[in-house]
Every structure is written in C-alpha cells, then in structure tokens.
Amino acid sequence: SDSSSDAPKAKAPPKAKAKAKAKAAAKADGNEDTKGITIKKQDNFAEWYTQVIVRSEMIEYYEVSGCYILRPWAFFVWEQIQEWFDGEIKKLGVENAYFPLFVSKRALETEKDHVEGFSPEVAWVTRYGTSEMAEPVAIRPTSETIMYPAFAKWIRSHRDLPLKLNQWTSVVRWEFKQPTPFIRTREFLWQEGHTAHATDKECEEMVFKILDLYAAIYEDMLAVPMTKGIKSEKEKFAGGKMTTTIEGFIPTNGRAIQAATSHHLGQNFSKMFGIEFETEKHEKEFAHQASWGFTTRSIGVMIMTHADDKGLVMPPRVSPTQVVLIPLPFKDQPLDNMVNKCDEIFAALKDKGLRCEVDDRNNYTPGWKYNYWELKGVPLRIEVGPKDLEKGAARVVRRDTGASENIPFGELDTKIPALLDTVQKDMLARAKANYDEGIEKVTEWKDVMPALNRRHLVLVPWCETVESEEEMKKETGKEVPEDVVANDEEEGGAPALSGSMKCLCIPLEQPEMPAGTKCIWTGKPALRWALFGRSY
Numbered sequence: 001s002d003s004s005s006d007a008p009k010a011k012a013p014p015k016a017k018a019k020a021k022a023k024a025a026a027k028a029d030g031n032e033d034t035k036g037i038t039i040k041k042q043d044n045f046a047e048w049y050t051q052v053i054v055r056s057e058m059i060e061y062y063e064v065s066g067c068y069i070l071r072p073w074a075f076f077v078w079e080q081i082q083e084w085f086d087g088e089i090k091k092l093g094v095e096n097a098y099f100p101l102f103v104s105k106r107a108l109e110t111e112k113d114h115v116e117g118f119s120p121e122v123a124w125v126t127r128y129g130t131s132e133m134a135e136p137v138a139i140r141p142t143s144e145t146i147m148y149p150a151f152a153k154w155i156r157s158h159r160d161l162p163l164k165l166n167q168w169t170s171v172v173r174w175e176f177k178q179p180t181p182f183i184r185t186r187e188f189l190w191q192e193g194h195t196a197h198a199t200d201k202e203c204e205e206m207v208f209k210i211l212d213l214y215a216a217i218y219e220d221m222l223a224v225p226m227t228k229g230i231k232s233e234k235e236k237f238a239g240g241k242m243t244t245t246i247e248g249f250i251p252t253n254g255r256a257i258q259a260a261t262s263h264h265l266g267q268n269f270s271k272m273f274g275i276e277f278e279t280e281k282h283e284k285e286f287a288h289q290a291s292w293g294f295t296t297r298s299i300g301v302m303i304m305t306h307a308d309d310k311g312l313v314m315p316p317r318v319s320p321t322q323v324v325l326i327p328l329p330f331k332d333q334p335l336d337n338m339v340n341k342c343d344e345i346f347a348a349l350k351d352k353g354l355r356c357e358v359d360d361r362n363n364y365t366p367g368w369k370y371n372y373w374e375l376k377g378v379p380l381r382i383e384v385g386p387k388d389l390e391k392g393a394a395r396v397v398r399r400d401t402g403a404s405e406n407i408p409f410g411e412l413d414t415k416i417p418a419l420l421d422t423v424q425k426d427m428l429a430r431a432k433a434n435y436d437e438g439i440e441k442v443t444e445w446k447d448v449m450p451a452l453n454r455r456h457l458v459l460v461p462w463c464e465t466v467e468s469e470e471e472m473k474k475e476t477g478k479e480v481p482e483d484v485v486a487n488d489e490e491e492g493g494a495p496a497l498s499g500s501m502k503c504l505c506i507p508l509e510q511p512e513m514p515a516g517t518k519c520i521w522t523g524k525p526a527l528r529w530a531l532f533g534r535s536y
Helices: 014-026 045-055 072-091 112-121 144-154 202-220 268-273 296-305 335-350 366-376 385-393 409-437 445-453 465-474
Strands: 058-061 069-071 102-104 121-126 131-139 163-172 186-196 227-229 242-250 255-266 276-278 285-286 288-295 323-327 356-358 380-384 393-398 404-408 440-443 459-463 502-507 528-533
Touching: 045 058, 045 296, 069 072, 069 465, 072 163, 072 186, 072 202, 072 296, 102 144, 112 144, 144 186, 144 268, 163 380, 186 202, 202 242, 202 255, 202 288, 202 296, 242 296, 255 268, 255 296, 255 409, 255 528, 268 288, 288 296, 323 335, 323 404, 335 356, 335 380, 335 385, 335 409, 366 380, 380 385, 380 409, 385 393, 393 409, 393 465, 404 409, 409 440, 445 459, 445 465, 459 502, 465 502
Parallel strands: 323 356, 323 380, 440 459
Antiparallel strands: 058 069, 102 131, 121 131, 163 186, 186 288, 227 242, 227 502, 242 255, 255 288, 276 285, 380 393, 393 404, 459 528, 502 528
C-alpha cells in the first residue's frame, strides 16, 4: 500500500520531517487551495488516509514524531464512546479511579514476562532540569504494575472482592514501527479496567462481558463488524492466562487489525504482587484478575472502514453533526426566506435530540458547502431553495450512498431520525458484507498464499502450537509481492507492513470441524478453526 521512492533521500530530523509531512498533507499536488481529497482510496491507501484525516479536520500533525493533535471532530467520537462505555461498566459495578503516570523500575520488573513484552516500548524519565535522576522512572505503557501494589494493600478478605476499577487516561509506548495517526501512536488515549475476583469463573465471566461491550462499541456505534475470539499462546498478553480479542478487517489493503482486548490474567500477577485474600473457610488464596483496554485506535478503524474518495463517512451515532441544512440562493432573490425555513427545521430536529447545523455562510457557494460537509462525513444534508419552498418539501441527501429524496417539511421531524437509523444499519450491513467476503476457508497449505495475495484473511484448521505459528509466519514472509512490503519511511498513512501472516484469533463462533480434520501446517489433528492474516 505504501510506495517508496527509487532515489535514496537524506534523512530529515524528526521535527522537520513531521512539520514537512503536516504541510504536505494539507496540500494536494502543489495546490494549497485544494480542500478535497485528491487521491483515491484504492490507488494509494496510505496517502488517501493521510489526506482524509487532515483535511476533514480530525488530526493535526505535531512536531514530536508519533504524537498527534486530536481535533474536536475526532475527540467528539471518543467522548461518545467514553460516555456510553462508562455507563455500561458502572452497571457492572466498576468504579473510576486515577493512578499515577510513573512507575518505578522495581515495580515494572516484578513480572518477568510482562516487562519483557513491553520493555522495547517503555519510555524512561532519566533527568529533571540539569540533574540526573537517582533512579529513572518509566512512563506507563499500561498500569498493571502501578495498580497492583495498591490492590495488595486493599484486598485482605473475601469481603473486599470483587474489586473493579477503571481509569480513563493516556499511555505511552515508544513504538519503533512506523507511526500512523489513531492506529499506531506513541501516546494514545484509552480506558483500562482492572478487576480482582475470588474465583476463576467469576473472573472469566467479567472478561467476556467486557469483550461483548467492546464489540458493541464497534458494531452499534461505529458500524464496524468484528470477529470475537481468543488469542493464540504466542499472541496473548505477556504474563496473562488468556487474552480475548475483537479483530477488525480493512478490505482495501487486506489487513486485519486488533481492535480491543480483554485479558484473563489468572493468579500470575496476584502471586507476584501478593494480592491475597482470606476465604470464608479462613484459607489464604490469591485473587483471580482481569485487565481490559479500549483505545482511540477505534477512530482510525472506523475511518479506514467507511471513508471514501470524497472524505469521511460518519456513522450517525458518533457524528458531531448528524444533519447539515443548506439554504440555496436563487439569482437575485433574498436568502432570508430559505434561511428562516432552515432555522425552523433546525429547531424542530434539535427538539428531537438531533445534532444539526445550518450553513448560512454567504461567502461560499452551495457546491463548495456540499463538498465541505461531504469531506466531514455528515450523514444527511437538507437543501432548501426557492423551488423547495414552493413545493413545501426539502431535498434530503445521504452521505453514505448519495441517494436523495424529497420530504415534506411537516414530516422531517419524524422521517429524519428514522432515516439516520437506516443509515447506521446500512453502514454496518455493507461493512459486514465486505468483511465476510474477505475471509476464505482454507484446508490446504497451497491455497494460503494465493488467498493472502487476494488481500483476504484465511480461516484454517490448526493444531495451536507456538512452533507451528512461528513456522507459518516465517514461511509466508518468504515470497511476498512487492506492493505488500513496499516501505515508506515517512510518517503518515497506513504503515509499511510485513507480508507474513500471524494468528489473529481463534474465533468464539466455530464452524463445524469434520472428524479427522488435520492442521493445515503440521498435519497433526486440528483442534479448532483459527483466523490468520496479514495484520497492522
């Protein structure tokens, strides 16, 4: 998807490079006045993505590489997610708290597997002013090692359980891989939930309840379909017992993307941090723990799924503006009548709880306004001109399909909310059809690479060993079409990706497996169907 220039280029310093990229992203083909999208999604996915996020005013580039400014149009989506999810976890008895940004070296290194999993990405504070720190402190990449010493103090008895805490915060993971706004960033916003339970069963129930909520955010709010599953042993959370996941898919470039994870940590961390409680039988036992996180990556997945060659296509449930009203001038007629009618419709729709805007700016043409609001992805546009006033009906245009219809003024307050619901459902249905088309059920190894090169995922029978996954990853990385591994060093759109495949998940919904089915790689008896593919 990314393309690299043949001629070697001198490396610019990161600061200059980020600024240059930001400036370049705001232009198109050297024309600084161009506001629209000039690159097609199918032609150059990376550059298309960069144009969409910058020109729709979702992202502004920042001078520290891998960090980005989330503008109000993007942050509103996060607020909608936050508001809904926060309400849902409170129904499960989860309380919000806040733990410090910094973690000591000793605490971070308490759980060996955990620190090994995160150590390459940990950012350290080694100095304040001109003085060296006696002991460097890490900026949280995740908060298990910050929160669990406190859990050990607070949990003494079975009466202290379950303990269910969540925090809304940012974390820092100093990625070496190519940064991509929303998808892979050095600082990102997330919620992280941490719960402690008296039994393994109760803990597992919590893990799956959260996974269901994560899938609901994507499917019900962002209109993005997901596959729920369990991570392989190789891909699970470092130091955990089991990782559950929801996996998305970007059909344009054939990439899967891990959308959110909910981890069953077992008693591993409680043993390391001494989170012990006395049972009703007066016996000592270690708590069973879960941790779960959802990030601003979700906004990037939504954009990649729905946006088109005109810009964003926003699902109505999370769009900052759901309906834009545009009064149309006609020759020398005063605009006042059209504006007044738009204001009247605006008030009626606002009373129905809709987020609307009247664009009555007189320094832009209607055509310019159409393009502007299409770029922003607003779900519905209502046009009111002199002829519409005469007919007593407004022209309503859908952003997702471009379909238009005339709706009588008196029916708008009932038909527009219903139409927004239809748009939301249709967007999910289309995305689901594209997702399903992109999964091929394969039982012979010779069919794997052709499927991957069709930009598809593969559902295969698997024996689930770590060795076989590593071998398959190595094998699929050997012979890869150039356009799959093409590398663009510059910060921007979709990251440069390896052509090798990995296990995305073992889906919770399993197709029937005929007796005697063999693993696609080892030929040993297959345990379950597993979803593999190239991934972000």
